[in-house]
Amino acid sequence: MRALSLEKNLQYQANHPDPRPGEGECLVRVRMAGICSTDLQLVLGYMQFRGILGHEFVGVVESGSANWLGKRVVCEINCVCRHCDMCLSGLANHCRKRTVLGIAGRDGCFADLVCVPEANLHEVPDVLTDEQAVFVEPVAAAYQTLSQYPFVAKTKATVVGSGRLGLLVTQVLAETGCKLTVVGRNAAKLLLAEKRGVQSVHVDDLICRADHDVVVDCTGSPEGFDLATRLVRPRGSIVLKSTFAGERGVNLAAVVVNEISVLGSRCGSFSDAIHALVREAVEVRPMITQTVPFDQAMDAMTAASQPKHLKILLDMRK
Amino acid sequence: MRALSLEKNLQYQANHPDPRPGEGECLVRVRMAGICSTDLQLVLGYMQFRGILGHEFVGVVESGSANWLGKRVVCEINCVCRHCDMCLSGLANHCRKRTVLGIAGRDGCFADLVCVPEANLHEVPDVLTDEQAVFVEPVAAAYQTLSQYPFVAKTKATVVGSGRLGLLVTQVLAETGCKLTVVGRNAAKLLLAEKRGVQSVHVDDLICRADHDVVVDCTGSPEGFDLATRLVRPRGSIVLKSTFAGERGVNLAAVVVNEISVLGSRCGSFSDAIHALVREAVEVRPMITQTVPFDQAMDAMTAASQPKHLKILLDMRK
Numbered sequence: 001m002r003a004l005s006l007e008k009n010l011q012y013q014a015n016h017p018d019p020r021p022g023e024g025e026c027l028v029r030v031r032m033a034g035i036c037s038t039d040l041q042l043v044l045g046y047m048q049f050r051g052i053l054g055h056e057f058v059g060v061v062e063s064g065s066a067n068w069l070g071k072r073v074v075c076e077i078n079c080v081c082r083h084c085d086m087c088l089s090g091l092a093n094h095c096r097k098r099t100v101l102g103i104a105g106r107d108g109c110f111a112d113l114v115c116v117p118e119a120n121l122h123e124v125p126d127v128l129t130d131e132q133a134v135f136v137e138p139v140a141a142a143y144q145t146l147s148q149y150p151f152v153a154k155t156k157a158t159v160v161g162s163g164r165l166g167l168l169v170t171q172v173l174a175e176t177g178c179k180l181t182v183v184g185r186n187a188a189k190l191l192l193a194e195k196r197g198v199q200s201v202h203v204d205d206l207i208c209r210a211d212h213d214v215v216v217d218c219t220g221s222p223e224g225f226d227l228a229t230r231l232v233r234p235r236g237s238i239v240l241k242s243t244f245a246g247e248r249g250v251n252l253a254a255v256v257v258n259e260i261s262v263l264g265s266r267c268g269s270f271s272d273a274i275h276a277l278v279r280e281a282v283e284v285r286p287m288i289t290q291t292v293p294f295d296q297a298m299d300a301m302t303a304a305s306q307p308k309h310l311k312i313l314l315d316m317r318k
Numbered sequence: 319m320r321a322l323s324l325e326k327n328l329q330y331q332a333n334h335p336d337p338r339p340g341e342g343e344c345l346v347r348v349r350m351a352g353i354c355s356t357d358l359q360l361v362l363g364y365m366q367f368r369g370i371l372g373h374e375f376v377g378v379v380e381s382g383s384a385n386w387l388g389k390r391v392v393c394e395i396n397c398v399c400r401h402c403d404m405c406l407s408g409l410a411n412h413c414r415k416r417t418v419l420g421i422a423g424r425d426g427c428f429a430d431l432v433c434v435p436e437a438n439l440h441e442v443p444d445v446l447t448d449e450q451a452v453f454v455e456p457v458a459a460a461y462q463t464l465s466q467y468p469f470v471a472k473t474k475a476t477v478v479g480s481g482r483l484g485l486l487v488t489q490v491l492a493e494t495g496c497k498l499t500v501v502g503r504n505a506a507k508l509l510l511a512e513k514r515g516v517q518s519v520h521v522d523d524l525i526c527r528a529d530h531d532v533v534v535d536c537t538g539s540p541e542g543f544d545l546a547t548r549l550v551r552p553r554g555s556i557v558l559k560s561t562f563a564g565e566r567g568v569n570l571a572a573v574v575v576n577e578i579s580v581l582g583s584r585c586g587s588f589s590d591a592i593h594a595l596v597r598e599a600v601e602v603r604p605m606i607t608q609t610v611p612f613d614q615a616m617d618a619m620t621a622a623s624q625p626k627h628l629k630i631l632l633d634m635r636k
Contacts, residue, residue, distance in 0.1 A: 262573060
């Protein structure tokens with residue numbers, strides 16, 4: 001099969017061996033996959049991952065349990081043991097022995113075929129296109145923000161970062177009716193937020209008054225975190241959705257002095273995400289800036305790091 | 319009067335002009351003051367503070383409101399406006415216009431005389447010695463930890479850092495009955511915790527299993543924060559009591575991946591602290607490693623940065 005694999009370097013392989021599903025796993029033929037900032041960070045050394053990249057996809061079950069054969073599916077990325085203290089306490093996404101699709105200890109979905117635990121599958125409603133279904137994983141990550149902070153109508157909230165994840169988080173928060181602003185650098189991306197009825201501000205025009213109840217940092221940069229500490233009010237919260245490779249750190253003095261709560265936030269509910277896409281609470285199609293045949297995946301990875309791009313989809317059907 | 323002042327450098331001044339109390343302020347004759355890690359950080363450039371250092375003290379009111387004349391007092395360090403959004407929302411310690419005794423915009427207590435708002439004063443019960451009363455401010459800071467995390471008997475908690483603040487936080491947490499460990503480098507300091515019935519571990523003997531519900535970081539170093547992220551369980555909390563000068567930052571990747579809550583924590587309730595000292599829930603006398611006449615304050619500041627020392631008190635009566 002074809003695969004985009006990270007060894008010493010990133011490689012497109014035309015003849016990667018087909019994977020074989022283990023016990024409780026299905027083999028899924030990938031139809032489309034999305035490139036995420038985490039994929040770019042992995043290439044830069046984050047997590048020291050080696051193997052096939054990719055964790056956002058939609059596909060069709062090709063072998064495995066009869067219940068799932070032929071179904072169009074998306075897949076939760078944390079593959080868990082169900083027996084450790086985390087799994088038994090209801091925090092399976094933090095399983096001590098987990099592997100994570102295309103991120104830690106398990107090949108991902110930038111390939112024609114991928115093996116995944118049957119328990120991780122969600123059937124995709126017919127009303128969703130493949131292009132929409134690819135977004136279930138990042139929309140779920142955006143929904144996790146809601147489970148970590150009680151957004152209400154009077155909440156003064158800002159999303160920092162108008163990239164792939166930032167625009168999804170923005171749409172998810174907009175539905176809560178909170179007083180929402182999104183901050184970014186790219187006028188075209190900010191316009192997408194404005195079209196969803198969310199006020200946007202270019203970072204150069206921003207005045208930091210330390211008066212926001214909660215700031216969601218989706219920038220993936222120390223500078224974004226620093227900006228968040230200047231926007232949030234004393235005793236306010238920063239929901240941190242960014243991970244980044246490298247040694248550059250952040251200064252936490254403001255967190256102590258202003259008694260800010262920094263809430264790390266990762267994966268979320270696939271069910272919430274699927275429902276949001278079905279009822280069009282989250283509109284993802286304007287975020288797709290390119291869809292490329294899979295054999296152009298190397299170029300697509302390069303393009304995905306350019307500021308002009310939002311989501312780039314890899315089409316395995318081509 | 320005599321004063322220890324931070325200008326370009328730290329200076330002991332034998333003839334500093336006496337301060338004059340403003341409206342609503344009292345003039346307090348300082349009896350004893352304590353050197354805190356924050357004082358050492360200020361000398362290193364933290365907050366770009368200029369003026370008389372010091373914020374932990376006990377003294378006697380020499381002029382001002384008749385209600386307070388002659389009373390032995392301790393003093394809250396945040397001097398606030400009572401009119402801004404923070405003051406009006408009950409978060410006066412985060413007043414937008416605050417000055418902070420010996421830390422920001424206001425001369426501190428390393429001097430014979432200090433001016434402080436009358437509203438900030440607390441009378442010291444006779445049962446407390448001057449040596450104990452000096453600790454009210456840092457004990458209050460330790461108590462703030464309890465207001466930010468719900469410690470109960472089954473809570474698995476660790477204090478990282480067995481220094482001045484770490485040993486106070488350790489004693490405050492011990493009273494909750496939680497499963498408590500303190501981690502440090504200095505055997506003599508860890509022994510003080512053991513004498514209060516708290517299990518201690520030398521950092522070199524520590525095995526990080528990411529299984530603690532909450533870790534309180536009192537180290538004032540990026541390394542301490544890094545250790546806290548490895549001790550705390552997924553979805554656990556780090557209470558961050560450390561501020562430090564300089565550009566060295568921390569890596570927040572583990573905070574995101576493990577969805578850790580980082581809770582900045584600063585000043586706390588003086589009433590709680592006074593009551594704790596009165597009932598000897600917190601025993602501070604063994605933490606005093608030196609008491610020096612005030613004219614040796616420069617040497618005392620140097621000594622305070624040495625690992626062998628815990629609290630060094632400046633005695634203004636000598």
